[in-house]
Amino acid sequence: MENSLEIKKLSKKYDNFALENISFNLPKGMIMGFIGENGAGKTTTIKTILNIVQDYTGEIKIFGLDNRQNDKKIKEDIGVVLDDMFFPEILTPLDIDKIMRGIYKNWDSSLFKNYLNEFKLPSKKIIKTLSKGMHKKLEIATALAHHPKLLILDEPTSGLDPVARAEVIEIFQRFIENADCSILFSTHITTDLEHVADYITFIDEGKILLSKTTEELLEQYGIVKCNKDDFQKIDAKDYLKYKKTKYAYEVLVENKKEFTKKYNIKVIDKLTLDELMVLMIKGEE
Amino acid sequence: MLGFIKKDLAMIKSNFKLLGILIIIYTIMGFLGKMDISFILPFMSVMIMISSFSYDNYNNWDAYAITFPDGRKNGVKSKYITTILMVLVVSLITLILSFLISYVTTKSINYGETLVTMLGTIFGTLLVLTIMYPIIYKLGVEKARMAIFLIVFGIVIIGGFLVQYIDLSVITKSLAFLENYLGLILIIITILMVYISYKIALHIVMKKEY
Amino acid sequence: MEIIISNSSGVPIYEQIKEQIKEKIIANELKENELLPSIRTLAKDLRCSVITTKNAYEELVKEGYVKTIPAKGFYVAKINKDIIREEQLNKIEELLSEAIHLAKASNVSRAVLNEMIDILESEEK
Numbered sequence: 001m002e003n004s005l006e007i008k009k010l011s012k013k014y015d016n017f018a019l020e021n022i023s024f025n026l027p028k029g030m031i032m033g034f035i036g037e038n039g040a041g042k043t044t045t046i047k048t049i050l051n052i053v054q055d056y057t058g059e060i061k062i063f064g065l066d067n068r069q070n071d072k073k074i075k076e077d078i079g080v081v082l083d084d085m086f087f088p089e090i091l092t093p094l095d096i097d098k099i100m101r102g103i104y105k106n107w108d109s110s111l112f113k114n115y116l117n118e119f120k121l122p123s124k125k126i127i128k129t130l131s132k133g134m135h136k137k138l139e140i141a142t143a144l145a146h147h148p149k150l151l152i153l154d155e156p157t158s159g160l161d162p163v164a165r166a167e168v169i170e171i172f173q174r175f176i177e178n179a180d181c182s183i184l185f186s187t188h189i190t191t192d193l194e195h196v197a198d199y200i201t202f203i204d205e206g207k208i209l210l211s212k213t214t215e216e217l218l219e220q221y222g223i224v225k226c227n228k229d230d231f232q233k234i235d236a237k238d239y240l241k242y243k244k245t246k247y248a249y250e251v252l253v254e255n256k257k258e259f260t261k262k263y264n265i266k267v268i269d270k271l272t273l274d275e276l277m278v279l280m281i282k283g284e285e
Numbered sequence: 286m287l288g289f290i291k292k293d294l295a296m297i298k299s300n301f302k303l304l305g306i307l308i309i310i311y312t313i314m315g316f317l318g319k320m321d322i323s324f325i326l327p328f329m330s331v332m333i334m335i336s337s338f339s340y341d342n343y344n345n346w347d348a349y350a351i352t353f354p355d356g357r358k359n360g361v362k363s364k365y366i367t368t369i370l371m372v373l374v375v376s377l378i379t380l381i382l383s384f385l386i387s388y389v390t391t392k393s394i395n396y397g398e399t400l401v402t403m404l405g406t407i408f409g410t411l412l413v414l415t416i417m418y419p420i421i422y423k424l425g426v427e428k429a430r431m432a433i434f435l436i437v438f439g440i441v442i443i444g445g446f447l448v449q450y451i452d453l454s455v456i457t458k459s460l461a462f463l464e465n466y467l468g469l470i471l472i473i474i475t476i477l478m479v480y481i482s483y484k485i486a487l488h489i490v491m492k493k494e495y
Numbered sequence: 496m497e498i499i500i501s502n503s504s505g506v507p508i509y510e511q512i513k514e515q516i517k518e519k520i521i522a523n524e525l526k527e528n529e530l531l532p533s534i535r536t537l538a539k540d541l542r543c544s545v546i547t548t549k550n551a552y553e554e555l556v557k558e559g560y561v562k563t564i565p566a567k568g569f570y571v572a573k574i575n576k577d578i579i580r581e582e583q584l585n586k587i588e589e590l591l592s593e594a595i596h597l598a599k600a601s602n603v604s605r606a607v608l609n610e611m612i613d614i615l616e617s618e619e620k
Contacts, residue, residue, distance in 0.1 A: 029535075029545065031545070050351065050352050052351045052495050053494050054494065071355075072354045075354040080349075080352045082348075084344075084345055085348050087292070087344060088341055088343070088344050089343065090296060098295070099289075099292045100288060102286070102288025102290070102291050104288075104353070174539060176535060176538075177533075197544055198545050213546055215507070215547060215550065219507045
């Protein structure tokens with residue numbers, strides 16, 4: 001399968017933080033959820049993909065092209081929503097439309113205005129007067145109106161209420177109806193992703209912990225809940241992480257089916273991405 | 286590129302009301318003979334452009350603009366182009382107003398002298414702005430404010446010192462033959478100055494990490 | 496076409512989609528050569544991931560209920576009634592043998608089992 005985005009061994013050092021050997025691929029036509037705690041390195045990774053941070057080692061390819069050598073060409077086809085980065089707040093949505101016509105070859109004013117209508121955004125009010133939710137929606141409309149092939153979204157649902165979240169997620173799914181389009185979607189609200197993301201990439205302390213299809217994670221991974229005696233019978237190589245709670249052991253296993261074949265332990269649950277995140281970060285090896 | 290210029294112009298436009306009021310106040314003071322109207326240019330240009338940079342900084346526009354095609358380069362280029370456009374427009378307005386004021390108050394217009402004064406003011410204004418921009422791009426508006434203040438203050442002190450304690454007549458005399466070309470020389474120096482400042486700012490931005 | 500997905504049933508979503516489309520094909524609600532929604536449209540409408548609907552369709556193709564025409568989409572295949580009957584008999588057999596196995600293990604007699612079937616059948620009606 002062709003990849004929209006390929007990251008190989010990306011590393012970037014700061015004084016108190018580092019991205020270490022980040023590698024993952026986003027296949028064309030797919031939505032990838034990029035999850036991790038605040039400060040795990042999601043935003044820094046996204047900034048390097050976009051060359052906002054450009055001094056790094058490793059390789060980043062977008063649409064099969066090196067992102068530093070083909071910057072201009074690639075960016076015609078990328079739409080972004082970034083945390084805390086946008087147009088100066090004294091401009092209006094109408095200004096944005098006029099400006100963007102002079103920035104992207106493919107800027108589609110009528111599409112942009114359709115989004116403004118759909119999101120009920122006033123076109124003549126300055127950005128400063130918009131609520132946080134409306135501000136985010138304006139950022140999303142701006143990211144979509146030049147018919148990009150890759151959307152890079154850093155926390156696009158933060159500040160949105162559940163109804164608005166459902167609304168924008170539907171728009172992302174509409175976007176992906178075109179099989180040439182892909183989305184990289186970072187968030188710490190994992191319920192947004194559980195159903196719609198095809199892939200989940202999980203980053204913690206600057207390292208990728210896993211990058212897999214959502215189905216594999218939700219259908220194959222599981223949480224075993226058992227007492228101490230049972231836990232001691234489990235071979236260390238048969239689980240990923242475990243956490244001891246007051247009343248029981250919670251054990252993260254990679255393959256529910258194989259685990260039940262081998263062990264006679266009754267309680268084994270499907271897992272949610274939230275539980276996965278907590279166990280991967282807080283659990284013991 | 287065009288989009289970037291439109292954006293910077295739109296930001297200046299949002300200051301229009303305030304600018305209009307200032308121009309009216311200055312003009313009235315000019316008519317009353319209380320103020321030299323050529324002060325409008327440096328005062329307003331610096332104010333408008335610093336406010337434009339502040340708004341950009343506040344929403345991290347420079348970083349956001351990098352996600353557009355050729356965003357780093359075009360961001361800087363457009364700031365310089367809009368600055369020049371603005372300086373020319375404001376100069377034209379001031380020029381017309383000074384002709385008007387001098388005609389109303391003295392019934393005569395000294396075209397040559399007014400033009401040279403204007404040229405000097407444009408030079409001075411662009412000198413301050415071209416020193417400012419690379420510093421702002423390097424440090425951000427907040428930190429740059431202090432640095433700019435120190436530099437402008439330094440220029441004034443040193444200038445004052447030179448005029449006061451050093452006999453400049455030697456230099457003036459030896460340069461006297463240039464007097465006829467003063468306007469042309471000023472224009473050339475101004476263009477060079479803007480160009481060099483642009484190159485430095487661009488270099489800073491192309492390397493910058495946000 | 497109605498497809499109802501439960502997120503808490505424990506049955507993988509792609510399997511729920513697959514089974515429900517299959518039922519509709521067997522019941523002739525979806526007719527031979529009828530065009531099915533594309534993988535992406537279905538994913539959008541069901542609010543699930545593209546990979547999920549793709550898996551469901553791939554399984555349906557593998558089992559012979561759906562055929563794919565490249566660059567056009569997925570169509571309901573001509574289904575072989577005998578094969579479907581065979582498959583359903585197999586499934587019934589499988590479920591019954593499990594019931595018998597359990598009955599033996601817990602000492603439930605054949606008579607009780609027959610009675611259960613009668614009761615369940617009358618309830619279905």
